[in-house]
Amino acid sequence: MKRVLDILGQGFAYFLFALGIGYFASQPTYHPFADDQALVKLAISHPGQRKQACTARAVDHQRNIPKTARKLMDCPRERHPVTIELKIDGKTVFNAAAAPSGLSSDGRSLFYERFPVPAGSHEILVKLFEAETAKGSHYKFSQKIDLKPGEIAVVGFDPTAKAIYFK
Amino acid sequence: MLNNIQRPLQAVLLKFEGWFDRPFGPEWNPLRHLGALSFYFFWIVAVSGIYVYIFFETSVTGAFQSVESMTHDQWYAGGIMRSFHRYASDAMVVTTFIHMGREFIMDRYRGVRWFTWVTGVPIIWLLYASGIGGYWLVWDELAQYLMIASAEWLDWLSIFGEPLANNFLTPASFSDRMFSLLLFLHIAIPLFLLIACFVHVVKISRPRINPPRGLAIGTVLMLLALSLVKPAISHGPANLDKVITAVELDWYYALAYPLFDMWGAGALWLIAITLSVFICWLPWMPSLKIKEAAEVDNLNCNGCSRCYADCPFGAVTMQPRTDGRPYPKIAQVDPDICTSCGICVGACPTSTPFRSADMLVTGIDLPHFRLTELRADTDASLAKLPEILPPGSPRIIIYGCDFGIDVEQIKDANVVVTRLPCIGMLPPSFIDYILLRDKADGVLLTGCREGDCYHRFGINWTEQRLTGERDPYLRERVPRERVWTCWGAVTDGAKLSDEIAAFTEHLRQLPQAIKQPGQEAAE
Numbered sequence: 041m042k043r044v045l046d047i048l049g050q051g052f053a054y055f056l057f058a059l060g061i062g063y064f065a066s067q068p069t070y071h072p073f074a075d076d077q078a079l080v081k082l083a084i085s086h087p088g089q090r091k092q093a094c095t096a097r098a099v100d101h102q103r104n105i106p107k108t109a110r111k112l113m114d115c116p117r118e119r120h121p122v123t124i125e126l127k128i129d130g131k132t133v134f135n136a137a138a139a140p141s142g143l144s145s146d147g148r149s150l151f152y153e154r155f156p157v158p159a160g161s162h163e164i165l166v167k168l169f170e171a172e173t174a175k176g177s178h179y180k181f182s183q184k185i186d187l188k189p190g191e192i193a194v195v196g197f198d199p200t201a202k203a204i205y206f207k
Numbered sequence: 208m209l210n211n212i213q214r215p216l217q218a219v220l221l222k223f224e225g226w227f228d229r230p231f232g233p234e235w236n237p238l239r240h241l242g243a244l245s246f247y248f249f250w251i252v253a254v255s256g257i258y259v260y261i262f263f264e265t266s267v268t269g270a271f272q273s274v275e276s277m278t279h280d281q282w283y284a285g286g287i288m289r290s291f292h293r294y295a296s297d298a299m300v301v302t303t304f305i306h307m308g309r310e311f312i313m314d315r316y317r318g319v320r321w322f323t324w325v326t327g328v329p330i331i332w333l334l335y336a337s338g339i340g341g342y343w344l345v346w347d348e349l350a351q352y353l354m355i356a357s358a359e360w361l362d363w364l365s366i367f368g369e370p371l372a373n374n375f376l377t378p379a380s381f382s383d384r385m386f387s388l389l390l391f392l393h394i395a396i397p398l399f400l401l402i403a404c405f406v407h408v409v410k411i412s413r414p415r416i417n418p419p420r421g422l423a424i425g426t427v428l429m430l431l432a433l434s435l436v437k438p439a440i441s442h443g444p445a446n447l448d449k450v451i452t453a454v455e456l457d458w459y460y461a462l463a464y465p466l467f468d469m470w471g472a473g474a475l476w477l478i479a480i481t482l483s484v485f486i487c488w489l490p491w492m493p494s495l496k497i498k499e500a501a502e503v504d505n506l507n508c509n510g511c512s513r514c515y516a517d518c519p520f521g522a523v524t525m526q527p528r529t530d531g532r533p534y535p536k537i538a539q540v541d542p543d544i545c546t547s548c549g550i551c552v553g554a555c556p557t558s559t560p561f562r563s564a565d566m567l568v569t570g571i572d573l574p575h576f577r578l579t580e581l582r583a584d585t586d587a588s589l590a591k592l593p594e595i596l597p598p599g600s601p602r603i604i605i606y607g608c609d610f611g612i613d614v615e616q617i618k619d620a621n622v623v624v625t626r627l628p629c630i631g632m633l634p635p636s637f638i639d640y641i642l643l644r645d646k647a648d649g650v651l652l653t654g655c656r657e658g659d660c661y662h663r664f665g666i667n668w669t670e671q672r673l674t675g676e677r678d679p680y681l682r683e684r685v686p687r688e689r690v691w692t693c694w695g696a697v698t699d700g701a702k703l704s705d706e707i708a709a710f711t712e713h714l715r716q717l718p719q720a721i722k723q724p725g726q727e728a729a730e
Contacts, residue, residue, distance in 0.1 A: 045230070046229070046230045046231075046232075047230075048230070049229060049230025050230045050235075050425060052230075053227065053231070054426075054428070057301075058430075058432065058433040060301070061294050061297045061301065061433065061459075062433050062436070062437045064297075064457075064459060065293060065294065065297050065439070065458075065459065066455035066456070067455065067458075069455050069456075070454050070456045070461075070464075071452060071453050072352060072451060072452070072468050073450050073451060073452045074452070075452050077450075078450070079450045081376060083370070083372070085369055085370070085373070141365070141368065148369075152359070152362060152370040152372050152373065154359075191448065191449065192447070192448055192449060192450050194376050196376070207377070
C-alpha cells in the first residue's frame with residue numbers, strides 16, 4: 041500500500057513540475073507593442089566629413105621614405121560626428137550626434153532608433169549633418185507617409201544614390 | 208546577518224524537502240539531485256537537438272517550414288523531440304536556479320566551495336545564450352521578437368562595426384549567411400556550456416552528475432507526457448515588415464525581454480552585470496571561517512590512501528615518500544581546499560581509542576579537534592551516565608555532527624551526547640571501544656539527512672564502514688543490534704527523540720550485559 045502511495049506521490053510531484061514547465065513555457069501572452077501602432081526605425085550608418093583636408097607632402101620629406109611607402113598626400117583619418125534630426129508631424133523626436141566608430145575615430149557614425157507612432161498619416165522630415173550643424177544640413181528628406189497598424193517603416197541612407205530613403 | 212537570512216529559509220526548504228522524502232525516499236529526492244538533474248537535462252537537450260537538426264533546414268526561407276513539417280508531419284518523432292528539446296531546456300533553467308538557491312540557503316557556497324559557486328555564474332549566462340539562440344532558429348514571430356530585441360540589447364555595447372539590428376530591418380536585409388551564423392552559435396555556445404559545467408565540478412571529488420536511475424526514468428516519462436499533452440509549436444512565420452504585437456514568451460528564458468522593453472538596454476546590462484558580480488562576490492560576504500586544515504603525522508602515516516579515498520573535496524593527495532620510512536607514499540593535505548571536516552581522521556586505520564597513551568596520535572588529525580579530544584569528550588560523556596541513569600534504563604551515547612540534528616537539545620535521562628564536525632570523523636573503533644568495555648549499552652549515530660551530508664560523504668562512508676563495505680570497518684565482534692543510526696536535518700529534532708525512544712525500548716529487549724569476546728566460550 042505504501043509503495044502505491046509513494047508512486048502516486050511521485051506522479052503528483054512530476055505532474056506539478058510538468059505543469060509549471062508547460063505553462064510558463066508559453067503563458068501568459070506578452071504584448072510588446074500596441075495593436076493600433078506602427079513603428080518608424082531610423083537605421084543609418086554614415087561617415088562624417090574628415091576633420092582635416094588632405095595636404096600634399098613635401099618632396100624633401102619623401103626622399104627619406106622607402107619608395108614603396110611614399111604617399112603624395114597626407115590625409116588625417118579623424119572624422120566629424122554625424123548629427124541627425126528627425127521630425128514626425130513637425131515634432132522633433134530625435135536630434136543627436138553620433139561619434140565616428142573605430143579606435144582612430146575614422147569609421148561611420150551609427151544610428152539605430154525606434155519610434156512607435158499611431159497608425160495613420162504622418163509627415164516625416166529627416167536632416168543629416170556630416171559636420172557641424174551650423175553649416176547647414178548635407179542631406180534632407182521629407183515625405184508624407186501612411187502607416188498601417190503593425191507596419192514597420194525604415195529611414196535609411198543609400199550610399200550609392202547618396203540620399204536618405206524611406207521604405 | 209547572513210544567518211538571519213539563511214535560517215528561516217533553511218526551515219522552509221527542509222520542510223519542503225521532507226515532503227519530497229516521503230514518496231521519493233532520500234535516494235531519489237529530486238531536491239538532492241538538482242545539479243545532476245541539470246546535467247541530465249543538458250544531455251536530453253543535446254540528444255533531441257541532434258535529432259531535430261537532421262530535419263532542420265538552415266535558411267531564412269526554409270527554417271520555419273522545416274520546423275513546421277517536423278512538428279506536424281512527424282509529430283510522433285520530430286514533434287516529440289522538438290518538445291523534449293524545449294521542455295528539457297526549460298527544466299534545466301528551473302533545476303539550475305533551484306540548485307543555486309539551495310546551495311545558498313544551505314550555506315554551501317563559501318569557503319572551499321567558492322570556486323564551484325563562482326563558476327556557476329558563467330554557466331547561467333551560457334545557458335541563456337544557448338536557449339535564446341535556439342528560439343531564433345525557428346524563425347517565427349517569437350524568433351523575430353527575440354532576435355531583434357537581443358540584437359538591440361547587444362548593440363548597446365557598441366562593439367560591432369555595424370549595428371546587429373540592421374540585419375533585421377527588412378526581409379531583404381536578413382541573409383542565409385547570417386542565419387548560418389545563428390545556427391553555428393546555437394551549436395558552439397552549448398559546447399562552451401558543457402565545458403563550463405566541467406569546470407564547475409572539476410574541483411569536486413566524485414561529483415554527482417547523473418541522477419539515480421529511478422529519477423532519470425521518471426523525468427523522461429514526465430517530459431514525454433508533457434510533449435504529448437502540450438507539444439511545442441511555432442508562432443506564425445516571421446515577417447520583418449511587421450512589428451510583433453503578441454508573443455507567447457517562454458518565461459524561463461525570456462523574462463528579461465519585457466524588462467528590456469520597459470527599461471531599455473542600458474538598464475538591463477546594468478542589472479545583469481551587477482547581479483552577476485554580486486553573486487560572484489557572495490562567498491566573501493562574509494567569508495566562511497574555516498578552521499585549521501587537517502595535518503598529517505609522518506611517523507603514523509603508512510600511506511594506506513584511505514584518507515585520500517574518503518576526502519570529499521580532494522584535499523588529500525598521495526605523494527612519494529622521502530623520509531626513509533618503509534612505505535612508498537605519504538598523505539599530503541592541501542590546506543586551501545581542506546574543510547576540516549575530519550572525515551580523513553575517521554578513515555585513518557591508526558585512529559583508534561584503544562591505545563593506552565594519554566595523548567592519542569593518529570596518521571592524520573584535526574588541529575582544532577584532535578582524536579585525543581574526541582576520546583576525552585567520549586569518556587567525559589560516558590562518565591556522566593551512572594550519575595544520571597534511572598534504574599533499569601539502557602545507557603546510550605549519541606554522536607552528532609555540527610550540521611545535522613542538534614544533539615544538544617536531547618534531555619533524555621539515559622542519554623549522553625558527543626559532538627564532532629562530521630559524523631564521518633568517527634572511527635568505527637570508537638563504537639567497539641564503548642561497547643566492548645561496556646561503557647554504554649548502545650551507540651546512536653546522527654548526522655545530516657541521507658544524501659544531504661554537509662560534508663558530502665560523511666553519512667555514506669559511515670554507513671559503509673558500519674556494514675563492512677568500506678575500510679576501516681566496524682569489527683565483527685561488535686553487536687550490531689546495539690548500534691543505531693538516525694539521519695536528519697537541524698529541524699528534525701522530533702525525529703531523533705522518537706528514534707531515541709525506539710532505541711531505548713529496543714535495548715531493553717536485549718540481554719542486559721554485553722558479552723565480551725571469549726565470554727561465550729568460557730560459559
